[in-house]
Amino acid sequence: EVQLVESGGGLVQPGGALRLSCAASGFTFSSYAMNWFRQAPEKERELVAGITAAGGITSYAESVKGRFTISRDNAKNTVSLQMNSLKPEDAAVYYCNAQGNRFRYWGQGTQVTVSS
Numbered sequence: 001e002v003q004l005v006e007s008g009g010g011l012v013q014p015g016g017a018l019r020l021s022c023a024a025s026g027f028t029f030s031s032y033a034m035n036w037f038r039q040a041p042e043k044e045r046e047l048v049a050g051i052t053a054a055g056g057i058t059s060y061a062e063s064v065k066g067r068f069t070i071s072r073d074n075a076k077n078t079v080s081l082q083m084n085s086l087k088p089e090d091a092a093v094y095y096c097n098a099q100g101n102r103f104r105y106w107g108q109g110t111q112v113t114v115s116s
Helices: none
Strands: 003-007 010-012 018-025 033-039 046-051 058-060 068-073 078-083 092-099 104-106 110-114
Touching: 003 092, 018 033, 018 092, 018 110, 033 068, 033 078, 046 068, 046 078, 058 068
Parallel strands: 010 110
Antiparallel strands: 003 018, 018 078, 033 046, 033 092, 046 058, 068 078, 092 104, 092 110
């Protein structure tokens, strides 16, 4: 059974930091590019950050460049998103996504709230 389980969400003040993690199982993790998406209320789901299967290339939405860092550990089947200097507009449900040549998998999401 394929599973992507996110953790690390919560409430943080503006300017604060959170680290999201996603634990993967049930598929060949090292063969999949991994992404973090987010979806705020009444907004479309958007791609936040991505990392290639081997981890050599990362990409970020313009809105998070310089503040967020995506990383992966293929030995532990995990992908993380370090989020610094958080802003109220970063508040959303964050989803872990695995993208392969044929299949795509999603986690259940973790809530990030940025508020004073």
